[in-house]
Amino acid sequence: MKKCHVVYLVCTAAMLGTGLGAAPASAGHMTHVVHPGQSIQKAVDAAEAGDTVLVTPGTYHESVTVSTPGLTLRGMGRGTVIEPSTKKATDSTCAADGNGICVTGTKDEKVKGVTVADLTVTGFTRTGVYSKATDGLTVRNVTAVENGVWGIAQEQSIHGIFRNNTARDNGDAGIFLANNVKAEEGAVDTQGTEVAHNLVEGNRIGITVRRLRNLAVAANHVTGNCAGVFVVGDENKPAGGDLVVRDNHVVRNNKSCPKTERLEALQGSGIVLTGVEKVLVADNTVEGNSGTSSMSGGIVLASSMVGTANSKNEVNGNRLRDNSPADLVNAGTGDTAKSNTFSGNTCGASKPAGLC
Structure with a gap:
């Protein structure tokens, strides 16, 4: 059998003429x-x-x-x-x-x-x-x-x-990562999983990360979805979070999607954290996400569907504009909401005021 160059493997007729062809590759x-x-x-x-x-x-x-x-x-x-x-x-x-x-x-x-x-x-x-x-x-x-x-x-x-x-x-989601789809359990350490440089558009949610820890969502282009990026946790332990969302371009996720059994109607959500801890949201460009749901806006921290608050998350160095009802939203009250920090972001309006 003659050696084949496996780039986009074009082999001899003797090899491929009948049935499935097989050619030697590296290391046997x-x-x-x-x-x-x-x-x-x-x-x-x-x-x-x-x-x-x-x-x-x-x-x-x-x-x-x-x-x-x-x-x-x-x-x-x-x-x-x-x-x-x-x-x-x-x-x-x-x-x-x-x-x-x-x-x-x-x-x-x-x-x-x-x-x-x-x-x-x-x-x-x-x-x-x-x-x-x-x-x-x-x-x-x-x-x-x-x-x-x-x-x-x-x-x-x-x-x-x-x-x-x-x-x-x-x-539903263009890219969906979870601990366990069917069972209720604590977040799983993904040991450095990476979601990077993807184009995600026209889905219900662009990228969903559910009940996971230790991963990066980086440098993706997320547009035309009902919601851009969702990082989801709940009351289970360990909590979801301890991960990074950075350098993404999240623009005009204004498609309208009806409510489901698990989630309210969605439109105009850029990056949403719900019921998670210790997430770093940094250096993202978030523009033109506009809607009227409770999760609409640029970067939104919202309570989970079971009422679990976000805590100890950092929203730093992001560039936001033309998001509605606000560029930054920290939904929640009390010490848990105050434990989330916002610094160095370029934006026009926030809820509550003073986050920009």
Whole structure:
């Protein structure tokens, strides 16, 4: 077998003429090439730890489950499109749950070092890319569009990296990170998860971080959602927070969304902290977010849905303008509200007055 250069792997006819192609990659790992009409899942199942599954441009009607450590599932850009199958799934699989790509470990062993990159996932009833029980998952250059609930979502995981993705027009959050979607429990230390340099637009909420600690939401462009960034906590211990939201561009999140079972109607919310502690919100540009809900405004500190107050959060060095009803909002009274600090922000109006 002749050696192939794996950049966007174009291999010899002898290798790719029939079925799935496989070529040598570095350190003894293999690259499995998938063409339109072939099964991505079949290639994933054939791959071993450290291998790459390279999916060439085209539309693939299937869901894909990855549980092999160190596997890279990579397309060749937005032209590699994964959409739902026309066949109804009858068992408890990624497809049956309404997801496009699932990266899943187990309760006892997280799947490590998986990468999903350079492809489009669209039209799934629940989530474009869903991950659970992972360690060091990387999702990059993925376009998650028009999925029913979340574009890209993760729970019960650590060391995640979500960079340079586009999450647009999904039913709930474009990017959603949580401790446990179905259970009430204390916040989880994500051990440095990073959500950075993503374009998030047209969703109900751009980026949601729920009941988590120790992560960064940085340098994202968040626009055209009903709400830009939500950092959510509640009465469980440890509390959500101890994380950073910085250098984001959060502008004109003025889409209108009706109330849900968990949340009031939303419109015009930039960055919202609700029921969290020790969050640093710094050096963000927050402009033109305008609405009439209790969470409308530029940077808003609001009590959680169960009445848990924000405490010991720092809002520093942000640039705010043209947000309504105010650029900065600290909703709450008493010593807990006073423990949140506002300094060095450039803004016009605040509630209560004097925060600018």
